Amino acid sequence: MKQPKMTDVAKVAGVSPTTVSRVINRRGYLSEKTINKVEEAMRQLDYRPNIVARQLQSQRTMTIGILVPTVANPFFGELTFKLERYFFDAGFKVLIGNAENDIKKERLYLQQLLARQVDGLVIATHNHQQQIPEYQNTNMPVVSIDRYLHETIPNVSSDNYAGGRLATEELIRRGAKHIIHTDSIERFNKRDYLRQRAYQDVMKEHGLEPITYKIDFDSRPELMNQFFNRIFDEHPEVDGIFVSNDMDAIQLLQVARQRGMTVPSDLQVIGYDGVPTTTRIVPELSTVVQPLDEMAKTAVKLLQKEIKGEKVTGSYKLPVKLRVSSSLK
Amino acid sequence: MKQPKMTDVAKVAGVSPTTVSRVINRRGYLSEKTINKVEEAMRQLDYRPNIVARQLQSQRTMTIGILVPTVANPFFGELTFKLERYFFDAGFKVLIGNAENDIKKERLYLQQLLARQVDGLVIATHNHQQQIPEYQNTNMPVVSIDRYLHETIPNVSSDNYAGGRLATEELIRRGAKHIIHTDSIERFNKRDYLRQRAYQDVMKEHGLEPITYKIDFDSRPELMNQFFNRIFDEHPEVDGIFVSNDMDAIQLLQVARQRGMTVPSDLQVIGYDGVPTTTRIVPELSTVVQPLDEMAKTAVKLLQKEIKGEKVTGSYKLPVKLRVSSSLK
DNA sequence: TTGAAAGCGCTAACAT
DNA sequence: ATGTTAGCGCTTTCAA
Numbered sequence: 001m002k003q004p005k006m007t008d009v010a011k012v013a014g015v016s017p018t019t020v021s022r023v024i025n026r027r028g029y030l031s032e033k034t035i036n037k038v039e040e041a042m043r044q045l046d047y048r049p050n051i052v053a054r055q056l057q058s059q060r061t062m063t064i065g066i067l068v069p070t071v072a073n074p075f076f077g078e079l080t081f082k083l084e085r086y087f088f089d090a091g092f093k094v095l096i097g098n099a100e101n102d103i104k105k106e107r108l109y110l111q112q113l114l115a116r117q118v119d120g121l122v123i124a125t126h127n128h129q130q131q132i133p134e135y136q137n138t139n140m141p142v143v144s145i146d147r148y149l150h151e152t153i154p155n156v157s158s159d160n161y162a163g164g165r166l167a168t169e170e171l172i173r174r175g176a177k178h179i180i181h182t183d184s185i186e187r188f189n190k191r192d193y194l195r196q197r198a199y200q201d202v203m204k205e206h207g208l209e210p211i212t213y214k215i216d217f218d219s220r221p222e223l224m225n226q227f228f229n230r231i232f233d234e235h236p237e238v239d240g241i242f243v244s245n246d247m248d249a250i251q252l253l254q255v256a257r258q259r260g261m262t263v264p265s266d267l268q269v270i271g272y273d274g275v276p277t278t279t280r281i282v283p284e285l286s287t288v289v290q291p292l293d294e295m296a297k298t299a300v301k302l303l304q305k306e307i308k309g310e311k312v313t314g315s316y317k318l319p320v321k322l323r324v325s326s327s328l329k
Numbered sequence: 330m331k332q333p334k335m336t337d338v339a340k341v342a343g344v345s346p347t348t349v350s351r352v353i354n355r356r357g358y359l360s361e362k363t364i365n366k367v368e369e370a371m372r373q374l375d376y377r378p379n380i381v382a383r384q385l386q387s388q389r390t391m392t393i394g395i396l397v398p399t400v401a402n403p404f405f406g407e408l409t410f411k412l413e414r415y416f417f418d419a420g421f422k423v424l425i426g427n428a429e430n431d432i433k434k435e436r437l438y439l440q441q442l443l444a445r446q447v448d449g450l451v452i453a454t455h456n457h458q459q460q461i462p463e464y465q466n467t468n469m470p471v472v473s474i475d476r477y478l479h480e481t482i483p484n485v486s487s488d489n490y491a492g493g494r495l496a497t498e499e500l501i502r503r504g505a506k507h508i509i510h511t512d513s514i515e516r517f518n519k520r521d522y523l524r525q526r527a528y529q530d531v532m533k534e535h536g537l538e539p540i541t542y543k544i545d546f547d548s549r550p551e552l553m554n555q556f557f558n559r560i561f562d563e564h565p566e567v568d569g570i571f572v573s574n575d576m577d578a579i580q581l582l583q584v585a586r587q588r589g590m591t592v593p594s595d596l597q598v599i600g601y602d603g604v605p606t607t608t609r610i611v612p613e614l615s616t617v618v619q620p621l622d623e624m625a626k627t628a629v630k631l632l633q634k635e636i637k638g639e640k641v642t643g644s645y646k647l648p649v650k651l652r653v654s655s656s657l658k
Numbered sequence: 659t660t661g662a663a664a665g666c667g668c669t670a671a672c673a674t
Numbered sequence: 675a676t677g678t679t680a681g682c683g684c685t686t687t688c689a690a
Contacts, residue, residue, distance in 0.1 A: 003445065003468065005683055016661045021685055029659050046466075051444040052390060053683035055381045056666050063424070070410050072606060077406035081399050084427050088434075093441065095392070096425050098413050105417075112422065115380040116332065116667095137375075139332065221609055250610050277401060280550055281579050281610050334667055345677045350669055358675045382667035385682050661690080666683105673678075 004045040013041035082296035110134040141306030158290040164198025176240025228255040246271040333374040342370035394442040411625035439463040470635030487619040493527025505569025557584040575600040
């Protein structure tokens with residue numbers, strides 16, 4: 001048997017559909033008696049309003065699309081979790097897409113979501129935006145996380161430059177002389193290379209030579225191991241490494257141990273992200289902690305403003321802090 | 330300016346709205362000329378069909394709701410990722426809810442999602458289903474993961490009993506004599522205690538005394554440390570532990586190391602889950618690997634059947650395998 | 659305080 | 675091969 005609709009409720013309650021709608025939405029004048037009749041009818045039929053019909057009428061879905069590389073990664077899992085929580089508190093549901101560093105998939109999601117299935121979009125993927133013309137469509141409210149998409153799209157991120165400085169300065173302060181920086185290769189846009197720039201600036205300020213290695217984000221664990229081994233082979237003098245994210249840093253720690261290096265006496269390591277889950281699993285890793293909770297809150301707030309019709313642009317950099325642990329002297 | 334709709338396209342192309350619809354959906358007879366005219370008009374107006382209107386008409390949203398405790402947990406992050414991937418391949422979008430072990434929140438999600446916003450539901454939460462009457466509503470296609478909800482709702486899980494046996498037997502085979510099992514407390518239903526039952530059966534078969542400790546799932550890391558320390562205090566003779574999930578097992582390893590115990594010579598440990606992310610971070614942990622990919626595939630397949638109208642019930646147990654690493658002798 | 663009618667944007671059924 | 679009409683289930687005028 002089919003789900004009851006408003007006219008069914010109206011019939012049972014002996015009123016018009018309009019009145020049922022009024023009762024559901026508590027709009028306009030209603031007599032106590034009518035309210036009771038209608039509510040009784042709804043209960044009797046186990047009636048649930050059809051959200052889709054309401055969406056068509058109201059032209060809003062109260063749904064937000066979130067695009068990430070993959071929620072299987074602890075950083076994006078945590079981010080998605082926080083975003084979803086704050087959106088939920090604001091009355092929004094959340095549709096997720098794991099773009100998997102696949103431009104085609106990201107475009108497919110966008111084409112779907114732009115078809116008025118969502119009221120807004122949070123983009124935290126790492127694909128090359130130049131290849132995704134959909135972001136030029138400025139009608140849809142969009143916020144990006146840690147990524148520049150378009151001049152009209154506000155961007156929320158941790159203060160990458162400050163974070164890069166913090167990490168590098170700390171390594172130097174603790175006696176490291178030969179410090180290497182590894183970064184993901186997929187951050188195409190110059191504005192996203194702030195961690196690296198900060199590292200280079202600090203190194204130069206201290207008369208040290210900056211050396212950056214680029215990691216292919218998608219590389220498999222075995223390749224990562226090769227990659228880190230190569231660093232050690234090419235730079236046996238290295239005594240400090242600033243790694244652009246904790247997952248990579250953890251793997252680096254493993255490689256260093258396999259090579260018989262002792263952390264922190266032979267090698268000091270600082271990562272980036274500081275997500276609770278990874279910190280809990282590898283408490284010994286020192287790291288630059290991104291204010292994920294604040295970032296999520298900010299993104300939600302900005303997107304809500306956009307949805308209300310306010311113009312929002314610019315870059316929102318949130319302060320990082322250092323978590324010092326036993327991977328530092 | 331407003332988004333163009335079908336009639337706008339129809340006007341520009343000089344045809345009827347129906348024809349536009351036909352072109353979009355490639356249905357019925359169309360002349361080459363008409364197709365071109367319509368497509369040109371769509372391009373010119375940057376037209377995107379309104380999905381919500383289509384949903385109202387077709388009575389399907391092509392959207393699935395997924396409820397998990399939180400995607401921030403690597404296990405559920407990975408599960409959500411895989412589910413989303415296979416649903417995407419099948420043409421479905423995915424709405425997520427982080428129920429956070431909060432019955433109220435879970436009910437709120439359900440009430441929303443049951444309002445025909447989704448075509449089906451995957452439930453992987455850990456709340457007490459007796460307190461969630463919405464699951465009695467049998468109209469909505471539902472699949473549960475590792476959790477019994479209702480006799481009409483199919484359940485997909487790893488073979489928990491086999492996994493429990495595998496872990497316990499392996500510890501015994503490798504010489505452990507005093508083996509303790511720790512399990513989450515939130516698995517209310519008897520059918521969910523299969524890992525524990527397997528552990529107990531194997532212990533008894535070998536003339537050993539089973540000892541199970543229950544962990545409160547939500548407990549904070551500090552409490553977990555206390556908890557594990559208590560186990561070691563109360564059972565200094567312990568030389569093997571089977572922990573019900575890897576996150577807990579990892580924390581146990583840390584506590585053991587803090588106490589100066591050496592793994593595996595003093596203490597052998599086996600976890601449960603074997604998610605790629607945690608395995609990559611803590612490769613030394615031996616664990617019972619859940620076939621997450623198969624579980625996701627199965628859940629997607631079952632839900633699609635239900636959506637097509639087929640009746641699906643019963644319990645789908647998928648085979649586990651042991652991942653042996655250096656936490657075993 | 660309540661109801662009738664129109665319309666949100668699309669597609670299915672029925673013409674032609 | 676294309677158009678007309680009706681309707682998906684709700685809310686919003688406007689009227690009574």
